[in-house]
Amino acid sequence: MKIQGRITVIQELTGGGLGKLLKCRDEAGQMFVVKAPKDASPENQQLIDDEVRRLQRHQGRYVVRYFEPVLVDGRRGFAMELMDGDLTPLVRQRLPVERVLGYLLTVVQGLEEVHASGVGAFHGDLKTGNILHKDGVAKLADFGLARGGLGQTVMLGRHTGGTPGYMPPEGLASPFGDIYSLGAVAFALLVGREPQPQEVLRIQIQGAPDLEQLINQMLSTQPGMRPSISQIRRRLEALRARALAPAPVQHFLPNRNVLRTPLASPPSPPLAPAPASSSSGVGVAVALAAVVGLGFLLAASKD
Ligand SMILES: Nc1ncnc2c1ncn2[C@@H]1O[C@H](COP(=O)(O)OP(=O)(O)O)[C@@H](O)[C@H]1O
Ligand SMILES: [Mg+2]
Secondary structure: OOOOOOOEEEEEEOOOOOEEEEEEEOOOOOEEEEEEEOOOOHHHHHHHHHHHHHHHHOOOOOEOOEEEEEEEOOEEEEEEOOOOEEOHHHHOOOOOHHHHHHHHHHHHHHHHHHHOOOOOOEOOOOOHHHEEEEOOEEEEOOOOOOEOOOOOOOOOOEOOOOOOOOOOOOOEOOHHHHHHHHHHHHHHHHHOOOOOOOOEEEEEOOOOHHHHHHHHHHOOOOHHHOOOHHHHHHHHHHHHHHHOOOOOOOEOOOOOOOEOOOOOOOOOOOOOOOOOOOOOOEEEEEOHHHHHHHHHHHHHHOO
8 A cells, every 4th residue: 555645643553662553544534553762762673673574574365564764853654454353352252163263274384474584583561452353354464573584694592572461481582482472362262261370371262272282392391392382283173174064964855944943042141251360379260251252153163
C-alpha cells in the first residue's frame, strides 16, 4: 500500500512500551498504523530503525505487513497494515480450541519464516501482546528485539528486554527461546490467563494428549528438548486435520435426506482452571475448557 496525501491521526493505540502507535488514515481513506519512537532519545530512534530493518527482512504471509517510512514530529517511524488488535484481550475469553489452533498455526508459520531467514534468527519477544490478529489470522509484530538472519549479527546473549512470564527460563534469547514463548502463548490462550514470572509452566488437557504433550515439550526447561518450529507446525496441522475431518455418512435412506447419527451427549460446562500451586513453585493449570472444546470437536467430527 502507498500512502496517498496527508495523514490524519485517528487514535493513539495504547502501546506496550517502546513505541508510539498511531492509527491513521490517508486522503484516499486508507487506514494503517504508524509506529514511531516514543520520545526524542537516540536510543529509541535506534530501536525503531532496527525494527524497520528486521520487519522488512521478515516480511511474509504471517508477519505484519510493512508499508513505508513515515516521519512523526521529525522522528523516523514507519507505516504498517492495520490489524484488529493483539491477542491479549482474547486470553480472558478462553477461546474454543479450534480457534486457538487456528491462531497458533498462523503464528507458527510466521515464526517458521523468521527462523528460516538465517542461521540463529529469532523473534525474541513473542507474547500475546506482540501477536496481532485480523479475520481469524494471527501475524507476528514488534520485531524490536528480533535478531539473526542473513547479514545481521547473530546474538545469542542475555535477554535485553523480553517479557517476564514469556521469557524462557534459561534467560537466553534464541530460536529455542521463541519456542518456549510460543508454548507460553498457547498456555495463555488455552488456560485463559497470562503466564506469571518464575512460574514453571505445565498444561494438562484431558482428552487431547497429543496437544498436551506438544505444548509441554515446547515449555521444557531444557532448550534442546523443545521441538523445532517445523515439527510443531506438522504436529499442529495433524491435530487440526483430525479435529476438522469431514464426518462420514452413517446411514442413507432413499427419498429422505442423509440421516446422520446424533451427536454424542453434549459436553459438560467448563470448569475454572486450577490456580497455580505456590508451595512447589510449579504451576499446573488444567485447561478443562480446552479439553471439553476439543472433545466436542472430535466427537462432532465422528458424527
Ligand atoms: N498494526 C497494528 N494494528 C493494530 N494494532 C496494533 C498494530 N501495531 C501495534 N498495535 C497495538 O499496539 C500495541 C503495541 O505495539 P508494539 O509494536 O508491540 O509496540 P511496543 O514496542 O510498544 O510493544 C500492540 O500490542 C497492539 O495492541
Ligand atoms: Mg510490543
